[in-house]
Amino acid sequence: MINSKQYYLDTFGVTEDQLQRLAAEGLRGGGDFSDLFFENSSFTDLLLRDGEVTSGGFHVDYGVGIRVLKGEKTGYAYAETTDDASMLSAARAAAAIADGSASSTASVAKLIRDAKDRAASYVPAENNGGRPVRKFFLGAPNPAADRYPILEDWRTAKTAELSAYLMKIQEAVSKRDSRIVKIIAVLSTQTTDCLMYNSFGELKYDTRPLASLALSVIFQQDGKTENKSVSRSYRMGAEMLTDELVTEIADLAVAGIDQRFEAKRPKGGQMPVVMASGASGILLHEAMGHAFEADFNRKGQSIFSEKMGQRICAEGINIVDDATIRGGRGSLNFDDEGVPGQRTYMVEDGVLTSYLHDRISAKFYGVTPTGNGRRESFRYNPIPRMRSTYMEGGNADPEGIIASVKKGLYVDQFANGQVKIGEGDFTFYVKSGYLIENGRLTQPVKDVNVIGNGPEALAGIVAVGNDPKVDEGAWTCGKEQSAPVSCGIPTVLVKNLTVGGE
Amino acid sequence: MKITQEEIQLTRECLDMAKAAGADKARVTLNKSLMDLFATLNGGIDKVSHCLDRSLTLNLFVDGRYATFSTNRLTSDSLRAFVEKAVDTTRMLAEDRLRDLPDPERTEKGATTGEELGLYDPMYEGVTAEKRRQIALEAAGFGKGDDKITLISEEGEYSDSIYDSLVMDSQGLCCRHTETSFEYGVEVTIQDAEGNRYSGYWWDAATKLADLDANSCFGKALARAKGQIGAKPSENGKFRMVVDTECASKLLTPVLNALGGFALQQQNSFLVDSLGKRVFSEGMTVLDKARTVGETGTRLFDSEGVATVDGPIIENGVVKEYFINTYMSRKMGLAPTIEDATRPAVSKWVSPELGTSEGRTDAAKLMQMLGEGIYITGFNGGNSNSSTGDFSFGIEGYTFKDGKIASPVHEMLMTGNFINLWNNLLAAGDDCRLCLSKLTPSLAFKDVDFSA
Numbered sequence: 001m002i003n004s005k006q007y008y009l010d011t012f013g014v015t016e017d018q019l020q021r022l023a024a025e026g027l028r029g030g031g032d033f034s035d036l037f038f039e040n041s042s043f044t045d046l047l048l049r050d051g052e053v054t055s056g057g058f059h060v061d062y063g064v065g066i067r068v069l070k071g072e073k074t075g076y077a078y079a080e081t082t083d084d085a086s087m088l089s090a091a092r093a094a095a096a097i098a099d100g101s102a103s104s105t106a107s108v109a110k111l112i113r114d115a116k117d118r119a120a121s122y123v124p125a126e127n128n129g130g131r132p133v134r135k136f137f138l139g140a141p142n143p144a145a146d147r148y149p150i151l152e153d154w155r156t157a158k159t160a161e162l163s164a165y166l167m168k169i170q171e172a173v174s175k176r177d178s179r180i181v182k183i184i185a186v187l188s189t190q191t192t193d194c195l196m197y198n199s200f201g202e203l204k205y206d207t208r209p210l211a212s213l214a215l216s217v218i219f220q221q222d223g224k225t226e227n228k229s230v231s232r233s234y235r236m237g238a239e240m241l242t243d244e245l246v247t248e249i250a251d252l253a254v255a256g257i258d259q260r261f262e263a264k265r266p267k268g269g270q271m272p273v274v275m276a277s278g279a280s281g282i283l284l285h286e287a288m289g290h291a292f293e294a295d296f297n298r299k300g301q302s303i304f305s306e307k308m309g310q311r312i313c314a315e316g317i318n319i320v321d322d323a324t325i326r327g328g329r330g331s332l333n334f335d336d337e338g339v340p341g342q343r344t345y346m347v348e349d350g351v352l353t354s355y356l357h358d359r360i361s362a363k364f365y366g367v368t369p370t371g372n373g374r375r376e377s378f379r380y381n382p383i384p385r386m387r388s389t390y391m392e393g394g395n396a397d398p399e400g401i402i403a404s405v406k407k408g409l410y411v412d413q414f415a416n417g418q419v420k421i422g423e424g425d426f427t428f429y430v431k432s433g434y435l436i437e438n439g440r441l442t443q444p445v446k447d448v449n450v451i452g453n454g455p456e457a458l459a460g461i462v463a464v465g466n467d468p469k470v471d472e473g474a475w476t477c478g479k480e481q482s483a484p485v486s487c488g489i490p491t492v493l494v495k496n497l498t499v500g501g502e
Numbered sequence: 503m504k505i506t507q508e509e510i511q512l513t514r515e516c517l518d519m520a521k522a523a524g525a526d527k528a529r530v531t532l533n534k535s536l537m538d539l540f541a542t543l544n545g546g547i548d549k550v551s552h553c554l555d556r557s558l559t560l561n562l563f564v565d566g567r568y569a570t571f572s573t574n575r576l577t578s579d580s581l582r583a584f585v586e587k588a589v590d591t592t593r594m595l596a597e598d599r600l601r602d603l604p605d606p607e608r609t610e611k612g613a614t615t616g617e618e619l620g621l622y623d624p625m626y627e628g629v630t631a632e633k634r635r636q637i638a639l640e641a642a643g644f645g646k647g648d649d650k651i652t653l654i655s656e657e658g659e660y661s662d663s664i665y666d667s668l669v670m671d672s673q674g675l676c677c678r679h680t681e682t683s684f685e686y687g688v689e690v691t692i693q694d695a696e697g698n699r700y701s702g703y704w705w706d707a708a709t710k711l712a713d714l715d716a717n718s719c720f721g722k723a724l725a726r727a728k729g730q731i732g733a734k735p736s737e738n739g740k741f742r743m744v745v746d747t748e749c750a751s752k753l754l755t756p757v758l759n760a761l762g763g764f765a766l767q768q769q770n771s772f773l774v775d776s777l778g779k780r781v782f783s784e785g786m787t788v789l790d791k792a793r794t795v796g797e798t799g800t801r802l803f804d805s806e807g808v809a810t811v812d813g814p815i816i817e818n819g820v821v822k823e824y825f826i827n828t829y830m831s832r833k834m835g836l837a838p839t840i841e842d843a844t845r846p847a848v849s850k851w852v853s854p855e856l857g858t859s860e861g862r863t864d865a866a867k868l869m870q871m872l873g874e875g876i877y878i879t880g881f882n883g884g885n886s887n888s889s890t891g892d893f894s895f896g897i898e899g900y901t902f903k904d905g906k907i908a909s910p911v912h913e914m915l916m917t918g919n920f921i922n923l924w925n926n927l928l929a930a931g932d933d934c935r936l937c938l939s940k941l942t943p944s945l946a947f948k949d950v951d952f953s954a
Binding site (some may be wrong): 046049050052053054055056057058059060061062063072073074075076077078079080081090093094096097158159160163181182184216218220225226227265268269270299300301303379381415416417418419420421422423424425426427428429446447448449450451452453498499500501502 | 914
């Protein structure tokens with residue numbers, strides 16, 4: 001949601017003149033670029049446990065982060081109050097990254113003028129399809145397209161009504177399976193007002209909602225215990241709490257539990273893996289997405305560092321990182337550097353076409369930033385991060401993909417993943433799936449880790465289904481800082497991954 | 503940048519505000535921290551940051567109801583509005599009469615200055631920006647050549663911080679914990695002659711600057727990266743395994759989590775009904791060394807202000823303690839203990855199958871004793887099922903033969919169940935890194951399933 005400019009200036013108690021002075025102060029030591037990120041976040045959480053909503057609360061986080069860039073180097077400091085003295089102190093701390101070459105007595109106007117001059121210079125065009133790129137990117141003005149209009153603001157939602165919603169979910173889940181012994185339901189919301197200003201004079205502002213509904217259900221049968229965790233998360237206001245969502249999440253909470261009680265550990269080893277559509281997008285996030293983040297490539301650490309423009313997977317495969325999905329958990333009107341959120345093709349027709357850039361890496365590579373400069377809060381400097389990462393649909397029938405596998409593994413629910421950037425070795429943890437034997441799903445399996453190598457796995461995708469789907473679970477990426485993301489994929493067949501087992 | 507007298511007064515005022523707004527009882531926790539960081543990239547300064555944080559957390563007990571709130575807007579006026587709204591919000595929740603502050607008899611009485619555990623280094627106040635820059639640059643190793651490999655990148659990070667925490671409640675509790683921390687970590691990425699990349703990481707941390715060993719980190723990180731050159735998957739099968747102290751806590755943490763009251767009460771623990779029973783190998787003993795002066799991770803009190811206790815968590819394989827806070831105690835009908843393990847330490851032990859081990863027992867010694875198997879130096883992802891204890895982890899490390907490292911492995915997984923694993927314990931060493939808050943030495947196990 002985008003409110004009026006004055007709303008944000010009032011929220012943080014600042015004026016545009018003051019912002020300009022602070023940005024200039026950051027440059028006083030010789031920095032090339034400075035920016036300010038103001039944040040006022042309101043969090044609420046409610047917890048249903050043992051049949052009642054007996055725990056909850058709200059949390060307030062307020063402050064401003066000030067960053068100064070000198071080449072690719074970063075100076076960063078923040079203040080938890082927005083009085084002039086605190087912000088000035090933070091600006092001076094951040095300015096310490098520079099070498100002190102600028103005159104300490106230069107006027108604010110001169111410092112800003114020099115910054116804009118630097119921004120107007122161009123860098124070589126070879127990395128940007130032949131188009132010259134400004135040395136420092138100038139963004140677009142507010143308002144951008146609003147990807148998350150808020151109909152009912154969480155900050156004014158009634159606790160009693162939210163509690164009643166959780167009770168309704170509990171009732172719906174309980175009815176679905178007599179083996180349930182415990183239900184925990186958690187509603188977490190965040191509404192963030194942010195205001196961004198930089199030394200080019202660009203002013204951006206945004207209000208970002210984010211809410212997650214998470215269920216953890218414990219089942220017991222014949223002395224055995226199993227658990228199931230499911231979630232749904234959106235950039236929406238309280239209007240997301242619909243009856244349809246109750247039904248959806250309650251169905252999800254009990255889906256596949258029979259199989260989980262029957263599940264066994266498979267015999268481990270290398271085998272073909274069919275990844276179901278939706279949450280299997282964790283494969284893209286871990287195996288490829290991180291390796292496409294430009295900071296890892298700028299530093300030469302990524303296994304994809306020298307692959308730009310090269311074929312890295314089969315023709316017809318397109319992989320996208322997208323900030324534009326309406327209400328999507330990873331969506332952004334602007335990233336945290338004020339760059340418009342956008343849809344970025346990383347792989348087009350099997351060829352690596354773009355990394356995910358913040359302003360630093362974009363300047364380094366001589367390309368326009370892709371709107372991936374994100375931060376957990378004002379306490380962190382932005383770095384390249386994914387948003388919603390997915391593969392576009394192919395032309396294979398999902399059942400046909402399964403039928404094509406003589407012996408392998410089908411996976412459909414996941415917990416977490418990880419990657420080693422340099423080596424490209426990634427893992428993801430499978431909560432449930434099935435063995436594939438002679439083209440049919442047979443024995444349920446659970447709780448196995450799968451490991452592979454990013455480039456090899458990407459090159460090893462031999463079938464892409466016609467059922468693309470972005471998962472709407474509460475995925476959070478943990479690269480140095482937490483960031484809400486989402487992931488998706490059609491049903492795909494990876495010809496060889498290593499599966500944990502007995 | 504410790505908590506000031508004004509901030510202590512503000513914390514008291516917050517309690518008064520809560521009472522005045524209608525709370526029956528309240529607890530207020532004020533946390534304050536300052537961190538300075540100097541990061542290097544390839545031998546030059548790449549990032550500096552300066553981070554001062556204050557936050558106040560308020561636990562409210564109102565009309566038999568309970569809720570938790572926090573804010574970092576700490577002016578008196580902001581706080582008053584915050585507290586009044588918090589009390590109103592608490593009244594909207596369902597009643598839960600089992601919530602209460604801890605029995606004052608059980609709370610810590612001796613944490614008045616915050617410095618009782620000796621975790622505060624007075625030298626901290628004298629560390630200048632120039633000194634920080636110097637430490638970061640001196641520890642960087644970029645350019646210290648090795649003809650056989652290409653060092654692609656080196657990212658180092660020196661940081662120091664002070665953390666000060668004050669807990670007060672409406673029953674008169676007043677506890678404080680102050681500590682400083684000095685850390686250096688470095689990650690290197692190298693490339694071999696075939697163009698394959700390998701990364702290695704090492705770090706050190708200390709509560710006293712004089713104890714920080716930053717300068718050896720680069721060499722250790724580089725050695726870890728070089729050690730992986732030529733790594734390939736090993737064979738599938740059941741093997742003996744040595745897990746290095748650097749990463750062994752990965753196998754202990756889920757066990758401690760399963761002893762937590764919250765998991766037990768929700769039946770989401772593979773250690774339900776295990777108290778007082780022998781569940782693990784008789785060689786498994788885990789002590790909580792919560793109050794050892796001067797050691798990383800020690801605390802005199804938990805988040806409720808309850809005094810920590812030194813004592814056994816698991817002794818000779820028998821579960822001796824659940825972690826039960828005031829709420830879980832009343833909910834489960836069990837005596838309250840402490841919220842969580844503070845500084846758990848696995849005791850040295852060698853199975854009679856292996857004989858005896860004199861002197862220091864580290865990973866190298868354990869490999870000698872086992873002869874052949876897999877030596878794990880790090881984990882790559884994985885997870886476990888909290889209800890059943892089943893786990894599956896990606897691993898990195900080496901095969902070892904005749905008691906010595908043979909060849910590096912990668913793209914391998916270990917899979918099993920925590921109860922079975924700890925019943926297959928062959929040995930626990932005594933080589934813990936004291937900078938870790940969980941003292942898990944190098945460990946040896948038998949019959950572990952590996953997939954490759």
